[in-house]
Amino acid sequence: MTSVIPIPPPLKAFFAHFPLYVYPPIQTRERQEYSKFPTLWIHPPFDPSANLLSSDIECLKWQAYIALRGLSNILVRWDFHPDAGIDGHLPNLCTYSESAGDYELLDRKMIPGWVDTQVSADGLDGFNDEEAKLESEAWISLLEGTVHAAVILAQPPKSLLSEIMSPPSFQSPLNSLKVIFAQPPAPLSGLSSILPPSGTQVDVSGVFAEYKNAIVALSDRLGEDKWFLASSRPTALDALVFAYLHSILSYSHHIRLEVIRRANLVAWHHRALHIIAPCFGAH
């Protein structure tokens, strides 16, 4: 132990009776179970026996992105609480680097960068030209607006018992109806009323009518193409579309009827599922 002020010898002899031992850190059981393969931490899947695709749209979107970029042999685990992730969000990617000899946890925003290091990338991200890349922004905002609102309204309500018994779960702020629309919905107790604003008042039939138009538009744009916007290889837009279609088809609610009526969307989803699902293995 270095010290600026030299310790006088009698004090040093006294301190020698009380030595300081430093032990190596004890890893938690979860940390001991990290594997050397890249692992994605996600929300639990719909049906672990069928495939390992998450029930949360954000996690599923990134799973689809990683798989469609051509990577495989990615492990997934869903035993972590969302608070364990960076910023309290899942999905996170846990990678092991040989050079550093240590694990690294990546936020979802850093996943495309990591994928680019594993697989080569081109400037247009797989789109045919600049026009297509521009148009993909419009489709992304349509999906994340209208279709996301319909998916939130279609989620099965949790029973009272499960809500009381389970610990308060982290709800991603983007999963709330209050922030999806640019014109925010009015509170249920009325904007001008004497009560403080609480609840959300949403015109459910209006949302579902717009959702129907959105699905028709999506199906018309896909037409007979292999990937959206007639790209030669899958893009980030395809990952997002797959995430929404898979979630819609997994709920037993009438919004899946709209998708089932469009045969080309069902066929596209089926083909994409067979590409994406085998890329993941359980931890």
Next chain:
Amino acid sequence: MSASDATTPAANVVLHIWPRAFGLASMEPTCLAAVLYLQLVIPGKFTLEESTTPDYSPSGQLPYLTHDLVTISSLPGIMTYVSGLPDSSKLDGHPSAKEKAQRTAWKSHAASTLGDLVAYSFYTSANYWGLIRPTLAKMMPIPQRYYVPNRIRELHKLRLEAVGLWPTETEEPSEQSKLGASLLGKQPSTKDPKEVARNTFALEQTLEKARAFLDTYTRLLKGRMFFYYERPSTLDIIVAAHTLLILSPSPPDPVLKDLIIESYPSIAVHARLVLSRAFLGPATSPLTYHTSSTNTWSALIPTFGSNTPRPEPSEVEKEFTNMRWGWVGLVIVSTIGYLWLNPLVVIVQVGDEDEGVRSLEDEEVGE
């Protein structure tokens, strides 16, 4: 063409919107887009009603349209309904399925991205306290003008925070109580230099996002007058309505307005062109207004969404409701009957004094 002309069927079309401000027909982008749409599609055959209580609408938001007994709310619903009216002109032509799909996506993109930019230019601190709150307060009647503008701002704040456009400032008033200050419309006190530095960084990020959105629309416009044809289409109307609400007011902090005027003049020109086509074209007529006498104090009573259209109950449901009320009636009748027949409650009639005395005498005599 006045509101009392009941012979023309389409004259009963009444559009309820936020009131006018900044020289435009409405101060809210979707309301303004609805006005522009109606003016281009059924000019002169509708009336406007300015309202500051969106609680009466089926979805809780303005704009909403009433046509005789039908009520439609939200801009896409209004556009679909009005384009189906008998003597309306068609703005969108006959696009192919693929083009129609692309336009749907672009309309949704325009409404959300430009809507966020309008909300940013209205509800951030300097502009809200300097321009928007006084404007809103002047429009509203006495009880609402003190608390409704702040509520509207809170709603928009949630969305802007989620999107990343809300500047990270803390508004802690120093001595005055928060409630008193906000009621009187006083802005919270100034911030320290660290906050100012953080705000400048947030402003740069906002400008980056705004530039990305406006670049998209400039490239989509490709130097033409309108997006698709030689006349405005629905996408033109939506983009122009939002742009006009950024350009027309004179806010204390005109960041976005200056950005559009200096760097994206084609979008500003496009917005003015759409406005002139709507109001100065050959087939247009001036806007007519209709005033209703709703009691403003009744707006204080919460509605809890009772105006939303509920589906007609089916036969089975009606039968169940009748049976339920029948059971309640049976319970009440049988409870009263039980209490009457079993003397839990006895109603005793007390006779008069002579009868009581006579019976005693009879008894004495009888002995």
